[in-house]
Amino acid sequence: MSYEKLAKEIVQGVGGEKNVASLVHCATRLRFTLKDQSKADKATLEKNDGIITVKESGGQFQVVIGNTVPEVYAAIGDVSNILDDHKKDNASVPGKKGFGAIIDIISSIFAPLLGVMAGAGILKGLLLIATNVGWLSTKETTYTILMATADSLFYFLPLLLAVTTARKFGGNTFTALTIAGALVYPSIVELKTAGTETVFFGIPVIMMSYSSTVIPIIIAVIVMSKLEKLCNRFIHESVKNFVTPLISLVVMVPLTLLVFGPFGVYVGNAIATSLVAAFGFSPLIAGAVLGACWQLFVIFGVHWGLVPVFINNIAVHGRDGIKPAAAASVFAQTGAAFGVMLRTKNKKLKTLAGSATLSALFGITEPAVYGVTLPLKRPFIAGIIGGAVGGAIIGQAGTQAFASGAPGLLTLPIFYGPGGQGFPGLIIGITASFLISATLAYVLGFKDPVEEAPSETPATPVKGNAGQIDEKVLSPVAGHIVPLTEVPDPAFASEAMGKGVAIEPAAGRVVAPFDGTITVAFKKKHALAIVSDHGAEILVHVGIDTVKLEGKPFTLHVKEGDRVTAGQLLLEMDLQQIRDAGCATVTPIIVTNTFEYKDVLPLTEGTVQEQQELLGIQAAVSDSSVATTTTPGKEVLA
Template identity: 60%
Template sequence: MDFQSLAKQILTHIGGETNVASLVHCATRLRFKLKDRSKADKEAIENIDGVVTVVESGGQFQVVIGNHVPEVYKEIGRMSGVLENAQAGGSRDEKGNLAGRLVDIISSIFTPLLGVMAGAGILKGLLLICTNAGWLTAEETTYTILYAAADSLFYFLPLLLAVTAAKKFGANMFVALTIAGALIYPSIIELKNSGADTEFFAIPVVLMNYTSTVIPIILAVFVMSYLEKFCMRFIHESVKNFITPLICLVIMVPLTLIVFGPLGVYTGNGIAAAILSIFDISPILAGALIAALWQILVIFGIHWGIVPVILNNIAVHGKDYIKPATAAAVFAQTGAAFGVMLKTKNKKLKALAGSAAITGIFGITEPAVYGVTLRLKKPFVCGVISAAAGGAIIGYSHSIAIASGAPGLLTIPIFYGPGFPGFIIGISVSFILSIVLTYIVGFDDPADEKKQHGGEQIYSPLQGEVLLLTEVSDTVFSSEALGKGVAVLPAKGIVTAPAAGVVSTVFPTGHAYGITTESKAEILIHIGVDTVKLEGKHFYPKAVQGQTVKRGDILAEFDLEALKREGFDVKTPIVVTNSDRYGDVIRTGQKRIKPDDWIITLM
């Protein structure tokens, strides 16, 4: 893959670097925050080779690429000033509903930490396995060193969140880090552990344990960003660079300990308790619902609202019941992709489904979902049903997660503990059942269209009346000198792609278009007879040469009535210019046709 070319094309069609307010990336997606959505060409980006799909959710314009997203992200940073000049904290002035803005804030803060969270979580799980198996003991210095490596991220999580939150809210990163450091400063921890009454200038302070917490530092940095901007605006230029941090520290550290800290801890615990109460009522139902809905929540980006709850559960209770159920969703969609690979007769789809399934095994489901199951619809539904079955087993087993990380083959150790056998059974059921259901239920296989008529199908690019080529007044077409085909007397001035492929030709006058299909059939669409004489008048191309198109994509529009008024014959030949490589070219028997109907079968 040419990462430089891919990055350049994305940046161009996104509206250029000046249209980017912020950019972050997760395991598979570039997450753009755009200044003007209308400048971004979603369809053009989806047609770029190397892009799986584009998702708009939570106020973000998300370009799904797959495992190579870090390389593309680096190329965008290298060739532009996006990463340096992007305006962090754009959410304050952005338009959109509150839910979308909250999703954007949470995802921007947590996304940069996902990789290291997964690595630390795996190590934590492996250490637990080693101690239970008797390979290591907690008294050994080897264990102490490795456990420090695994647990430091979670212990010092407020410090890491201070960095990402400061970037998001446009605050001074080092001041934010200092505030976070104060929350877990040894003297503060000792005060809390002593149980002694604590006050700040006679104001009572309810001290909490802030190691591994999430909400308090995010609230603190959010408020600090406003205080910092206020100070920078009104304090004199000569002293503001050190007076501003002084004021922020003096105000924000006590304010956080007195207000934001307890508020954040109690809020997090309350939300976690509410969700966990569902498991107390019916763990089977809770596991099934979470597993069934998880991938749907991911598609819309809503799952980010649950991430802090999962982290809070792990921090406070040392375990979480929600995350194991989400693993069933991951393995179910992976199984659905495998089912598609086994079922399809389309070589391209088989290769795509196979590679997406392998990626899904390791916890990255975007290529499987957006590239395969969701596009084919039925496999996605089979995956949701299978996830519910596996989630029910996991819920019944009271399976837990002891750390955070994308559910996958490599992160299985983070689920080691009570209910671990049930967890393994649950994800296995999700995976295998999804393969079986997808294979049995089936889907609209692209290969099936060819099988129906014994050859490759070409669909009508126009709505109108079907004619024989011999009815076209231009002898070049009527004699089949350019190849066999059919003609249409158009009823509307819209031309669409008759098959998936590449636009091989766009005549400068906009009156004719060539398409090379995925199986190398060469299709020529010539709008009207002698319309080249108009020199482009009344023709409005919508595609460019070299563009990859899907069947039904608009190639051009033209003013049909204007062509008639000027006396032009609007009969439009649709010719297979390399028809000599086929045994026969069979035209449809329909008289009236629309773009959804097949018009030619190539034998």
């Protein structure tokens, strides 16, 4: 399935782009905030082969994609305007309350940073190893450059969080960045470092170190966003573009240094100290609980509540002793998926479990959890048991994390500190988690889906009798017919997108080739996809490389979901403007679901008029039309 098609189906499944208040993505999930969740079609989305599962958690509608989520996210930007508007009015979203609101805020703020945070964390861990074993000296300039590369994200974390928080709450990004910049401004840092007594118009200021902090800037930007909206209500349009930022800066920077900053630092330290105390009381029990429950936290989205604690510990103490136990849970579910792969007789499940195991080894557990262990139940329980054992070992060993990053094979260096203390315990813990979970998943068994087999009942065609023309496509464009092989674009010329023809237009009009429904109306207006009432899917792509024209030569008369009749005007284009921009006007007309048919044949040569017969579709027996019988899954037990 193409990313573009999947993106269109996801947008439709969440209730259309007008129902989307905001969208971010993490390593494996699209995280929608919807205006009305009742409009989302969760059941249909879960049936889509490109989607692992759909979760509703922390006030978000989460579509779990897997490793290709960045590509799908980008495709959503291509087929809709969802990503163009970073200032959606969150006030139109039903209010979330309590813990759900907190989780929604934290996940929206941190999710965009996870990828680069993991990359920087891995580099920081490798540098720790290199210096500990003597491969690199901290006095070398090479180390200085690499350490700046690895540590800059964490040092300037308030600036990055200012951006994501401003986007979440609809505040001015540059004003938020300026406030964050003031917190780490050299002269402000020097006041703290030198212990200088600081006052602001006679009010004492408790100076704190804000590098790498989390809570102060989040609180500051949230309040700033509210202040901006208030100012914009009363300040005249002619001056608000500079008066509102002026007021925001003059109020928020001192207020943050006086109130929000110290409060945020104290709260963050208090939470972190409480959790550290729990591990100090009984690291074995605390590690076992976290190792067993981490994937449950992930499923319900509440793990986001611990992410700021991990970061705060590393910022304040240079290390974190809580996060390592979570690694046991990751490797436990990896082992459970591996046990399923070894045990199952179902070829599709074996392939899925194998790929999910590989993905989970590198920290991406959603395909393993949602696609394999959780649906089969017993393997998921096996993972919980294995995670508890491994977490207990890691907790008792006193393993520490020295940088941020999702636990996985590549991020193991972030757990290697001075002298390697606690690192052997981590290796033993994750190995035990993997092996115990794999063994239990294999031994306990699960309901193994049985392969579907064709019945002896003769199959019948679904779209007519093979060998005849079962559906005709009328020409949507008047002009001269050009073979696809002569189109100056390999995607069309190779028929990789489907069979059809191209037309050099004689007029700037595109009409409906049959009665049907508009399935895609590209936001650049240069192309349309329409499905007939009989199932033929047609793409009309006006010109080559015309997407770069930003829709200027085009006038679109329909939108996605519209019912149209044969001959109805769909699109108008200025052919001369397209040519003046250096683009070819030749227009491919493609049957994109060609694979469902026996053949697609041209019915006309030379010049064609609008609504003249253009293509003939021959139906064929498809795999989906073959009657099948399904043997109920049999219990596979030791």
